[in-house]
Amino acid sequence: MKPLLLSTTDIEGGAARAAYRLHQGFKQIGVPSQMLVRGRFSRDRSITAEKSLLTKLGPQMNGFPLRRYPKRNRMMSPQWFPDAIAKQVARIKPDVVNLHWVCNGYLKIETLAQLQKPLVWTLQDMWPMTGGCHYSENCDRYQKACGKCPQLNSNSESDLSRKIWERKRKAWQNADLTIVTPSHWMADCVRASSLLGDRRVEVIPFCLDTETYRPLNKQFARSALGLPQDKLIVLFGALAATSDQRKGFHLLLSALQSLGKTDWKEKIELAVFGASAPDEPVDLGLPAHYLGSFQDDLSLALVYSAADTMVVPSLQESFGQTASEALACATPVVAFNATGLKDIVDHHLNGYLASPYE
Secondary structure, three states: OOEEEEOOEOOOOHHHHHHHHHHHHHHHOOOOOEEEEOEOOOOOOOEEEOOOHHHHHHHHHHOHHHHHOOOOOOOEOOOOOOOOHHHHHHHHOOOEEEEOOOOOOOOOHHHHHHOOOOEEEEOOOOHHHOOOEOOOOOOOHHHOOOOOOOOOOOOOOOOHHHHHHHHHHHHHOOOOEEEEEOOHHHHHHHHHOOOOOOOOEEEOOOOOOOOOOOOOOHHHHHHHHOOOOOOEEEEEEOOOOOOOHHHOHHHHHHHHHHHOOOHHHHOEEEEEEOOOOOOOOOOOOOOEEEEEOOOOHHHHHHHHHHOOEEEEOOOOOOOOHHHHHHHHOOOOEEEEOOHHHHHOOOEOOOEEEEOOOO
């Protein structure tokens, strides 16, 4: 079997890293896997970067239809701009195409029907089953036909979300498509969706190299990161951790401020990775260390090993790779008893699952 993995990038962001880890796993067991990406940030020669003019213009052009919705409040992906992916797939001649996160103008919706190969879509978020949003939040309109999209701040049934939904329905209706989700929650969302509900769905958690993600010496890790040795360290991490509301920092903030009014104030400090210190620091109630972003796995294992506990307060998460990475480094995880994180954290065994969203 010759799989071809499609991903917008290879290692930039959690979705890309999940795809790349699968690609590495295939190669380790002798499967001749290849990846086709727009942005290659690793030195892996088995990864091809698609560099055509269409691909380069994709991110800029993708947002044009959104200009009609200046009051939108979340990321939306129309995926309308032409691409050069079908030609590349025909040149590579894979036996199966495994799609991952292919948004931000990388893959046009209608291109899937042109690939003429069996398709396996590993869902990194909810975009494939919605009218353009990446997480539905409290909206269930993806279970019908979208329209009146709250993330577009739209009151029209025939808005952009309905048009995107209709394009997907028409383009994918005859595709040889199997869905893979990393969690049972995502599988339930797929089965409830109007676009993918009749597809075969398999639950396969994201893989992780436990030779790299393993417990490291806590004293050494803290020394390397400039963290105090005599405090309890609570870790919080996500790309754009403090600016993406879905990651739940606003809920963590409230809890930390309450904790800062107790005797624990002198015992606990917070470490945040995936975000730099803000220009105008927020009063967290506790001392905070902003560690910035890390791209390599060894540095991330060091970060997890330095902490006493990891908090993942996400409102919605397809899986929660930071939680699985932390647990592999023997750091317990606190999360809400909701969405994909329920598959990772065993309550009172390797962490704590709190009632959402208290």
